[in-house]
Each structure stands twice: as structure tokens, then as C-alpha cells.
Amino acid sequence: MLILQRRKGQSLSINNNIKLTIVDTGADWVKLAIDAPKEIPILRTELVEAAAENQEASRTVSREVLDKILKQR
Template structure:
């Protein structure tokens, strides 16, 4: 892992066609601008992690009857 220090207005190049610029630093937040070709996906790491969790959940097998019970909700209460 490469660790760099940059000030607002400075940038880093990745290869010849990806540029990451520091827009601002306020408190504990850093705003970045990323310029890359449209075929390069740019995703936040937490979205990738959430997608992986969703895929893992979708692969798990569940008893169809148990799923139907969950969907039907609790039985109605009697007065």
C-alpha cells in the first residue's frame, strides 16, 4: 500500500488516465475528485462489501415453509 500526503488542489495519477484530486479537507472529512475512463468502475468500498454480503445471503438455502411463515407475519391478536 502506498500512503501519500496531499493538500487541497493537489492530485495523484494512477497510470496515464486516472487522476485523483483532493478538493477539500474539513475536520475528519476529505473530498476527492476522481477522473477516469467510463469503463473503469468507481465504487465506495462499503458498497462492494454490502454487495458481497447480499450475494452470500442469496446463496444460503432456507426452508421454503420457514420463509412463508416470515412473510405471513405474526398471527392476528384476538380482542
């Protein structure tokens, strides 16, 4: 892991096609502006983790339970 220090208004570049700019900071938060190509997905880590948990949970649900859920729709 690379750790860099930047101040408000400063930027850093990743792979010549992604630019991160520090927009604002607080005591325990940072606001970032991300300039990247549209085809590069940018997701908050908690959403990626939640999606992985949902996929794992869907693998453990029985076929009978899934059929019941679909019939309720």
C-alpha cells in the first residue's frame, strides 16, 4: 500500500488516465474529486463488500426459498 500526503486542492495521477483531487477535508473525513474514464467503475468499498455478501448469501439459499420469493412477486 502506498500512502501519500496531499493538501486541499492538490491532486495525484494514477496511470495517466485517473486524477484524484482533494476537494475538502475535515477532522475525520476527506472529500475527493475523481476524474476517470467512464468505463472504469468507481465504488465505495462498503458497497463492494455488501455486494459480495449478497452474492454469498444467494448461494446458500435453497431452491424452494427462491421459488417462494419469486411467487410472491
